[in-house]
Amino acid sequence: MGRYAIEFDDLSLRIAQEELLRGVSGKVEEGCIVALIGPSGAGKSTLMSVCNLMRTPTAGNVYVDGREVREWPVRKLRQKVGMVFQSPTIFPGTVEENLAYGLKLHGQSLQDPGSLLQDIGLDSDLRTRPGTELSGGQKQRVALGRTLAMQPDILLLDEVTSALDVHAKLEVERTILRLHDQRHTSMLWVTHDLEQARRVADIIWFMAEGRLVETADADSFFARPQTTEARRFMEMMAEGETR
Numbered sequence: 001m002g003r004y005a006i007e008f009d010d011l012s013l014r015i016a017q018e019e020l021l022r023g024v025s026g027k028v029e030e031g032c033i034v035a036l037i038g039p040s041g042a043g044k045s046t047l048m049s050v051c052n053l054m055r056t057p058t059a060g061n062v063y064v065d066g067r068e069v070r071e072w073p074v075r076k077l078r079q080k081v082g083m084v085f086q087s088p089t090i091f092p093g094t095v096e097e098n099l100a101y102g103l104k105l106h107g108q109s110l111q112d113p114g115s116l117l118q119d120i121g122l123d124s125d126l127r128t129r130p131g132t133e134l135s136g137g138q139k140q141r142v143a144l145g146r147t148l149a150m151q152p153d154i155l156l157l158d159e160v161t162s163a164l165d166v167h168a169k170l171e172v173e174r175t176i177l178r179l180h181d182q183r184h185t186s187m188l189w190v191t192h193d194l195e196q197a198r199r200v201a202d203i204i205w206f207m208a209e210g211r212l213v214e215t216a217d218a219d220s221f222f223a224r225p226q227t228t229e230a231r232r233f234m235e236m237m238a239e240g241e242t243r
């Protein structure tokens with residue numbers, strides 16, 4: 001097997017009678033940013049959740065760095081595959097304590113809070129500030145920093161900017177791209193914001209009804225999707241914007 005950060009091999013996931021994922025196969029190259037787009041309920045979050053075993057596949061396999069997820073020690077897998085969500089979780093305590101939270105769970109401490117703050121674009125004065133006093137964008141940076149403190153090789157980003165205003169969204173987006181340049185982290189990035197997908201992604205994966213319907217490099221996807229489903233989706237999204 002070549003060097004892929006993540007590889008999905010005929011992956012399916014059913015909960016009760018519901019088919020959440022249906023035969024998904026695809027590969028994320030190391031250091032690549034894949035934007036996962038598609039209608040609500042397509043299975044985008046579900047696909048990400050199997051990468052760190054928050055959910056277990058019903059059939060098929062998921063390989064992280066060439067090793068099937070169920071063969072990884074879970075703690076190691078979750079250190080290697082970090083996840084950031086739409087709504088940042090901020091624990092009681094200072095920004096620094098929030099940044100160190102994941103490491104502490106792993107019996108480690110944060111070695112260089114100053115440089116992490118710099119990496120996530122937060123002023124060093126904020127280090128001792130209660131996390132709950134931050135703005136939405138700052139909280140999302142702290143959530144990102146907490147995940148990055150674990151030195152993940154892979155980042156799963158689930159609509160991480162959708163709760164932010166335009167300014168904060170672009171700031172967080174830029175921070176993520178800068179970190180990507182520095183650390184070459186591989187990323188699966190779910191977004192409903194097609195302009196964002198166009199700005200950040202190398203590759204687009206379009207999902208619908210639990211299937212990975214189309215994969216393409218971002219430029220060719222946005223020039224013209226190949227499948228009818230993706231074309232319809234793009235038209236629908238464009239109509240929504242002009243309404």
Ligand SMILES: Nc1ncnc2c1ncn2[C@@H]1O[C@H](COP(=O)(O)OP(=O)(O)OP(=O)(O)O)[C@@H](O)[C@H]1O
Nearest residue numbers: 015016018020038039040041042043044045046047
């Ligand atoms: N625990 C569950 N039991 C049954 N069905 C579920 C469960 N969790 C999610 N689903 C269903 O699985 C489907 C896929 O959900 P998922 O959240 O992965 O979609 P999504 O593409 O990320 O959607 P969105 O863009 O709205 O976040 C949806 O139809 C959802 O209702």
